[in-house]
Amino acid sequence: MSWTLEVRGLRGASWIHGGSGVMDMLLERGARLSAHGRRAFVVTDANVARLWGRHILEKLGVCSGGERMRAVAAGELSKSVAEVEECWDWLTQVGARRDDVLVGLGGGVVGDLAGFVAATYLRGMELWQVPTSLLAQVDSSVGGKNGVNLAAGKNLAGTFYQPDVVLADPLLLDTLPNLEFRNGLGEVVKYGLLEGDDLFFLLESRAEAIRGREPAVMAEIVEWCVGYKARVVEADEMDRGERATLNLGHTTGHALERALGFGVMGHGFAVALGLLVALAASEEVLGTDPSLRRRTRALLEALGLLVSLPLPPLDGLLSAMSKDKKATGKGLGFVGIQALGRPVRDLDLTTPVLERALRVIGS
Amino acid sequence: MSWTLEVRGLRGASWIHGGSGVMDMLLERGARLSAHGRRAFVVTDANVARLWGRHILEKLGVCSGGERMRAVAAGELSKSVAEVEECWDWLTQVGARRDDVLVGLGGGVVGDLAGFVAATYLRGMELWQVPTSLLAQVDSSVGGKNGVNLAAGKNLAGTFYQPDVVLADPLLLDTLPNLEFRNGLGEVVKYGLLEGDDLFFLLESRAEAIRGREPAVMAEIVEWCVGYKARVVEADEMDRGERATLNLGHTTGHALERALGFGVMGHGFAVALGLLVALAASEEVLGTDPSLRRRTRALLEALGLLVSLPLPPLDGLLSAMSKDKKATGKGLGFVGIQALGRPVRDLDLTTPVLERALRVIGS
Numbered sequence: 001m002s003w004t005l006e007v008r009g010l011r012g013a014s015w016i017h018g019g020s021g022v023m024d025m026l027l028e029r030g031a032r033l034s035a036h037g038r039r040a041f042v043v044t045d046a047n048v049a050r051l052w053g054r055h056i057l058e059k060l061g062v063c064s065g066g067e068r069m070r071a072v073a074a075g076e077l078s079k080s081v082a083e084v085e086e087c088w089d090w091l092t093q094v095g096a097r098r099d100d101v102l103v104g105l106g107g108g109v110v111g112d113l114a115g116f117v118a119a120t121y122l123r124g125m126e127l128w129q130v131p132t133s134l135l136a137q138v139d140s141s142v143g144g145k146n147g148v149n150l151a152a153g154k155n156l157a158g159t160f161y162q163p164d165v166v167l168a169d170p171l172l173l174d175t176l177p178n179l180e181f182r183n184g185l186g187e188v189v190k191y192g193l194l195e196g197d198d199l200f201f202l203l204e205s206r207a208e209a210i211r212g213r214e215p216a217v218m219a220e221i222v223e224w225c226v227g228y229k230a231r232v233v234e235a236d237e238m239d240r241g242e243r244a245t246l247n248l249g250h251t252t253g254h255a256l257e258r259a260l261g262f263g264v265m266g267h268g269f270a271v272a273l274g275l276l277v278a279l280a281a282s283e284e285v286l287g288t289d290p291s292l293r294r295r296t297r298a299l300l301e302a303l304g305l306l307v308s309l310p311l312p313p314l315d316g317l318l319s320a321m322s323k324d325k326k327a328t329g330k331g332l333g334f335v336g337i338q339a340l341g342r343p344v345r346d347l348d349l350t351t352p353v354l355e356r357a358l359r360v361i362g363s
Numbered sequence: 364m365s366w367t368l369e370v371r372g373l374r375g376a377s378w379i380h381g382g383s384g385v386m387d388m389l390l391e392r393g394a395r396l397s398a399h400g401r402r403a404f405v406v407t408d409a410n411v412a413r414l415w416g417r418h419i420l421e422k423l424g425v426c427s428g429g430e431r432m433r434a435v436a437a438g439e440l441s442k443s444v445a446e447v448e449e450c451w452d453w454l455t456q457v458g459a460r461r462d463d464v465l466v467g468l469g470g471g472v473v474g475d476l477a478g479f480v481a482a483t484y485l486r487g488m489e490l491w492q493v494p495t496s497l498l499a500q501v502d503s504s505v506g507g508k509n510g511v512n513l514a515a516g517k518n519l520a521g522t523f524y525q526p527d528v529v530l531a532d533p534l535l536l537d538t539l540p541n542l543e544f545r546n547g548l549g550e551v552v553k554y555g556l557l558e559g560d561d562l563f564f565l566l567e568s569r570a571e572a573i574r575g576r577e578p579a580v581m582a583e584i585v586e587w588c589v590g591y592k593a594r595v596v597e598a599d600e601m602d603r604g605e606r607a608t609l610n611l612g613h614t615t616g617h618a619l620e621r622a623l624g625f626g627v628m629g630h631g632f633a634v635a636l637g638l639l640v641a642l643a644a645s646e647e648v649l650g651t652d653p654s655l656r657r658r659t660r661a662l663l664e665a666l667g668l669l670v671s672l673p674l675p676p677l678d679g680l681l682s683a684m685s686k687d688k689k690a691t692g693k694g695l696g697f698v699g700i701q702a703l704g705r706p707v708r709d710l711d712l713t714t715p716v717l718e719r720a721l722r723v724i725g726s
Contacts, residue, residue: 010373011601081448085513092515098688120483122688123508123521124601145486150448152455158486159522238374238487325461325485 001216003223007230009144009162009237016142016226018168019219023059023130025167030060033101040128041096043087043114044105045074048132051175056105056130067094072113076263079109079149081157087117098122104163107133107180108140108267112158115146119161128165133176134184134218135268137168138191138225143233143246154254154262155325160238168226170218179266181213185303186268190249190275191225193296196341199224204295207302245343247326248335249274252358255320259312272305273361281349281357282336292340293360308363314355321354364579366586370593372507372525372600379505379589381531382582386422386493388530393423396464403491404459406450406477407468408437411495414538419468419493430457435476439626442472442512444520450480461485467526470496470543471503471630475521478509482524491528496539497547497581498631500531501554501588506596506609517617517625518688523601531589533581542629544576548666549631553612553638554588556659559704562587567658570665608706610689611698612637615721618683622675635668636724644712644720645699655703656723671726677718684717 002019017025033040040060044053049071062068070090072078096102102125104114111129118127131141144162147155173181192200202221203210209217229246236243252274257265275296282288297307311317326333336347349357365382380388396403403423407416412434425431433453435441454465465488467477474492481490494504507525510518536544555563565584566573572580592609599606615637620628638659645651660670674680689696699710712720 081444085444088513088520089515092513092519120520120522122519123510123523147486150451150455152452156455156485157451157483159483160486 001219003219005226005230007142007162008234011162012164014142014144014162014164014166016166016168016230018222018226020170020215022167023056023169023171026056026059029165030062034061038099038101039068039096040101040103041091041094042069042103042105043110043117044069044071045078045110046071047074048106048110052105052132052172060103072110076109076149079113079147081148081150083113084117084148087113088121091117091121096121096125098125101126101128103128103130105130105132107131107136111136111141112146112148112155115144115161115163116148116158119146119159124161127161127163128167129163130167130169130172132172134173134181135187137173137222138184139187139229141166141168142226142229144237153258153323168222170215170222173213173218182304183266183268185210186266186270186272186305188221188225189296189299189303189305190271191228192299193275193337193340194245194248194343195224195228200340203303204299207299211304241345244326244333244345245335247333248337248343249278251321251324251326251332251334252277254324255317256312258320259316269306272300273307273309276307276361277357278334278336280360281334281347281353282338282344284353284356285347285349286336286338286344288336288338308361311358311362314358317358318351318354364582366582368589368593370505370525371597374525375527377505377507377525377527377529379529379531379593381585381589383533383578385530386419386532386534389419389422392528397424401462401464402459403431403464403466404454404457405432405466405468406473406480407432407434408441408473409434410437411469411473415468415495415535423466435473439472439512442476442510444511444513446476447480447511450476451484454480454484459484459488461488464489464491466491466493468493468495470494470499474499474504475510475518478507478524478526479511479521482509482522487524490524490526491530492526493530493535495535497536497544498550500536500585501547502550502592504529504531505589505592507600516621516686531585533578533585536576536581545667546629546631548573549629549633549635549668551584551588552659552662552666552668553634554591555662556638556700556703557608557611557706558587558591563703566666567662570662574667604708607689607696607708608698610696611700611706612641614684614687614689614695614697615640617687618680619675621683622679632669635663636670636672639670639724640720641697641699643723644697644710644716645701645707647716647719648710648712649699649701649707651699651701671724674721674725677721680721681714681717
């Protein structure tokens with residue numbers, strides 16, 4: 001079962017294809033490129049290169065990977081300005097032109113790096129994303145945000161640049177380490193809360209199958225998440241309003257990542273905890289039914305995610321929230337949720353409300 | 364006499380204001396920002412900071428320039444990745460947010476740097492351009508192209524990012540060194556050829572007044588050039604077709620800059636020579652009347668521009684042309700001109716034609 005979604009962006013359409021075997025679309029696309037004298041260049045990381053590198057190059061019709069694939073070190077440190085420069089230099093050395101294609105093959109880090117490089121090399125090349133992690137398939141490969149970390153924080157540099165094509169193939173998830181798979185489920189539960197009954201019930205009722213990575217249920221879940229995100233991105237590509245709802249759980253999530261030191265806790269795990277904080281705060285200021293937080297907590301546990309942790313000092317978390325990229329002159333950009341499927345943007349929360357909400361995830 | 368033009372881009376509208384005194388619009392705009400808790404940050408260079416820095420900060424209502432203005436070294440070397448990183452770090456240190464404004468105050472180098480930083484800091488801040496050179500007022504501040512130089516070449520990294528506001532004030536041209544002013548006239552003559560009779564005749568008939576920088580004639584010329592560019596950019600913001608006509612003279616111009624070593628000859632001087640090469644090639648393949656090249660040569664001379672030079676080796680120039688950013692699988696991206704106001708894109712030129720055309724600027 002495969003599916004196709006179109007995201008109509010300002011720069012043109014993104015085509016998103018999902019389902020087992022959609023990787024094979026690279027065969028025809030690679031051949032079409034060659035027929036026009038164009039070439040595809042692949043950015044990936046060392047782990048993914050080992051597992052899938054040769055496979056993908058073969059599909060693209062490339063024999064010698066040497067100059068057509070660049071494998072960066074796996075991990076967040078590769079989202080650096082230094083690595084961006086190395087990629088630019090690589091592309092100039094191999095003579096990449098503005099009508100060539102950059103393929104991002106990997107998880108969120110590779111997708112962000114490849115997206116930024118494609119957006120900025122010669123003012124923009126065509127970009128294809130082949131996400132290999134669950135987090136990238138359900139979230140980061142769609143929507144066109146890319147980013148590079150600076151000394152002062154994560155993703156402080158970046159652009160909006162829609163991929164031309166996204167191929168989300170569940171076969172690629174087979175090789176994902178268990179921790180990394182569960183990490184992706186944090187964003188999946190976020191989409192369950194945003195989308196509403198249909199996806200949330202699916203997650204509750206199929207939690208076991210999901211943890212077993214059954215391809216049919218995974219393809220269905222990815223389609224739900226991407227479908228939701230695509231609609232929001234179409235309505236507000238440049239993140240001036242409605243798109244902010246996608247940050248549900250992220251004000252707290254980012255603050256936790258920052259307070260614990262980036263990389264200590266996976267982004268999806270931090271977002272999952274942030275969802276519980278958002279629900280607790282929403283109970284106070286939006287009158288959200290507390291049963292939704294109980295159900296969400298049970299779902300997170302069923303999916304193998306954290307629902308509490310020894311809390312870092314609250315003043316550190318609050319200060320990290322105020323430094324978040326989302327913060328503006330108007331406030332923190334905190335997203336609440338009134339009921340399943342009903343997010344509320346720009347909640348105005350007092351410090352005492354925030355502190356009480358944070359305490360619900362303290363163990 | 365002041366004028367206003369709107370460029371409708373993919374991301375929204377750019378407002379371009381020209382004429383003596385339009386700088387004063389910063390007063391009202393600065394006050395409006397402050398009223399909303401937003402701030403303006405200024406990127407400039409050391410020369411412009413000395414001449415105009417305090418003046419502009421005062422208009423923006425900023426008392427202490429220290430953290431609100433960054434003056435880079437004057438010259439092309441500041442269009443570096445290292446300088447971009449310094450700007451990002453400065454913005455994070457002073458706590459700039461995504462709803463703040465970056466003002467580019469300077470010539471083409473500052474405009475390109477400020478544009479790239481504004482496009483990429485927190486995925487995009489509001490951008491105002493206050494061009495202080497003729498070249499920037501007639502050309503580079505409009506249209507949204509920015510760029511950073513890499514070791515392998517000029518402008519190899521960059522994005523498309525329209526400024527929200529451009530203020531082109533002829534008063535700023537008063538402090539421009541003579542060489543720099545004439546440099547801008549190279550692009551002006553290009554617009555004369557592209558626009559056609561009206562602007563070309565104006566340039567021919569008012570060459571003396573132009574060299575004397577008479578404010579009324581300068582304001583009129585800048586309006587013609589910007590008006591032409593705005594129409595082309597609206598039709599093809601991402602440079603996929605029609606916008607390429609703006610590269611008239613640039614395939615040769617860039618090759619000359621590269622062969623002589625960047626910075627040896629001003630961009631506008633190189634483009635002026637490139638116009639004569641484009642006209643000579645067009646005579647061969649488009650049947651362009653040779654009188655147009657004679658008139659253009661006379662106009663360039665009247666405006667104090669070069670019309671010939673001791674030619675670098677032709678094979679070096681030809682190889683530099685094939686490495687140009689504009690080159691694709693399809694060709695050099697060479698722009699010809701059939702008659703005044705009638706540019707022709709993607710001319711297919713044989714090497715002998717190119718060589719003969721290049722020889723017309725050999726002294």
